[in-house]
Amino acid sequence: MKYKSLFALLLFFQFATAQNKIKSNTGLEDREVWVKSLYKISYPVIHNLAKETLKKNMPLAHNPDYGLNLTKVTYLEALGRTIAGVAPWLALPDDDTKEGKMRKQMRLELLKGLANSVNPASPDYISYREESQPIVDAAYVAQAFLRAPKALWEPLDDLTKKRFIEEFKSLRTRTGAYNNWLLFAGLTEGFLLSIGEQYDPARVQFAINKMKEWYVGDSWYSDGEKFSMDYYNSYVIHTMLVDLLKILVDKKRAPESDYDLAVKRMVRQSEFLERMISPEGTYPAFGRSITYRTAAFQVLAQTALMEKLPEFIKPAQVRCALTKVIQNMYDGNQNFDGKGWLVLGFNGHQPMVADSYTSTGSLYMATLGFLTLGLPADHQFWTDPFTPWTSLKAWTGEPLKKDYKVEY
Template identity: 50%
Template sequence: MRKSNYLWLLLVAVLLLPAQEMAAKKKKEKEVTDRELWAGVLYQMAAPVLSNMSEGKLQENMQVELSPTWDGRDKRVTYMECFGRLMAGLAPWLSLPDDDTAEGKQRRQLREWALKSYAQAVDPESQDYLLWRKEGQPLVDAAYVAESFLRGYDALWVPLDSLTKRRYIEEFTQLRRVDPPYTNWLLFSSTVECFLRKAGAKSDAYRIVSALRKVEEWYVGDGFYSDGPGFAFDYYNSFVLHPMYVECLEVFTNSGKNKIWNAPDCNFQRAQKRMQRFGMILERFISPEGAFPVFGRSITYRTGTLQPLALLAWRGWLPKELSNGQVCAAMTAVINRMFGDNRNFNEKGFLTLGFNGSQPHISDWYTNNGSLYMASLAFLPLGLPADHPFWTDAPQAWTSKKAWGGEEFPKDHAYYE
């Protein structure tokens, strides 16, 4: 009896083996690629915002969260923060040509929603007309809207109708009413003005050049700028200073071909090198487990901390010390760790206050959950086509993974000019 049972079990095991192999093969076939992970997260982030705003229903339907220490300003700043910051991160991806892949269909849908949302944002008759003409905060997020146009000019600005374009130029121009504080805010003014310049509208050269001069003065060395006269160890070099300084210089100097006669120290190529150094530091910040150090204000901006690294990858500016394979692998580890378990979205699908999950008490007095769409700024490399080496090169261990794994890894050296 025992022998027959044994033979029966052996027969069942032999018969099940092909099925198990097939199941394992199917599982392997269904493994999500790095690009699919990135695209899936960014679509999840963007769809609730743009699907609603394209119909003029974002302000009606967004599940708004305000910091427990909110300073009492008009909470409608939330919607402009949400839209502007999201579009600055989304623009490169939406600039890719259409295709019939699953990703391409998602991208096409988002672009259609985005173009309608841009129109809603400046239509005084729309329920989603943004808060352009009250408070100082709109200068900040107008800069991210302008940055989205700079990053996706042909795909996002050119297709807009003439009335919508005229309305944007009017709204951007009237923001000169805001006197920016002596901090990274100077770059918000200069980014808006640089976009006006690119679009052929009348721009204020003084607001551009004075900001560039001041940021140049604030460079403290080894890839870091101070955010104003005093240095603070936070991620504002990521959120604002490096990207907007380089992008404004790119526009104003025609990618370094022209010099600024009254600001000769403001050099596009040198600013690039500083950002490359800062990108190398960010790459070393990423732990073997896909975590990064949590310090400084606005830490609720999550993956927005990686924006310079993302910008370097998207623009093809990675330094020789960083390969596509290692940067993609490192950033994928962070994105998967932060967004892989869905804890960072609230019941209606909008980002929730916190760093990794709902942690409202770590938010600052100026933070709402629209502010958090700065997280999209890590996804700029989606603007590279799927067959670009950033996506196709074999994954490589990043610096801290090599170091903690006992492998050889490159020594770090300070950057001097």
């Protein structure tokens, strides 16, 4: 019993020390953690694409059971997934701060890289015209343009825009999986609609109708006809459905009530994600595609970015919780190789957890957990003092809101 008491005491002091360390951070210090980590993740992809060395320098790691045509899909995965996450941050206006200079440099390099990626004469030309996988990653490219139109789409020259439009339309020769993939096809078509291009309304409506049909309750969508317990509600479903419905409402092709309902469900999903973050800033490694790391929190990050968090979840508690997750994942180098590329794994080099469709390019979905960097540094998300998140309150005996279920 004596040893057990000593062990419990030791755990208490370790926990107290960790919490004191958290509480010493200001919101702006937390923002520095986010910026440093997002830049660290994104730089190799964006910088190499700007220099036309992405295909030359990006590793081609995959697990032994990998089943795709690697060189025809992994580079578009890296591009689309990276820029979908950095887009809100790059959409902020230029300023003379250290962060502002980093952001401007990355944005200018990305604009060069985007032009290279659709230029058939470039060594880094990335075709959308073969395989089914580009249906997925074209949607993340389109989502980046939707999230930062003035920073990433409008500055492109007319020829580059024309080339992207042609690549997007070329996807219509193929179909993909009968699950969340419907939203990928729908969102790319939705982007074409948003810029006044001819689009395929059938792909859009089919995606919307199936998501309505596959809703199982309390903010959870089935990923296809059968439910699977994983993070795909956050990786894909809620955010792409909300973004697609926003386009349709703006273009008077869907009732605003559909959009409002999708947002309400996304907000409820954000509550689950916030509760999943442990007092230590960890979260469960369950389900498919855990190699996407912080993409698990895309819904929470987007809900905070849209300023739609429920009243009882304070912006600062989301910031503090996600900061701990980001520190656990990216402060060390366990998730990066010697040249700064992400490695296969969850929190370290763990290739055994990679799926048969996962390669180096796939991993860059991790940026999706950083969407809230699109809020400026003087927003209350960053300026409010340290606020404990739900599980930290629960495990330290503080008052917390009882959970519930929703009927919508």
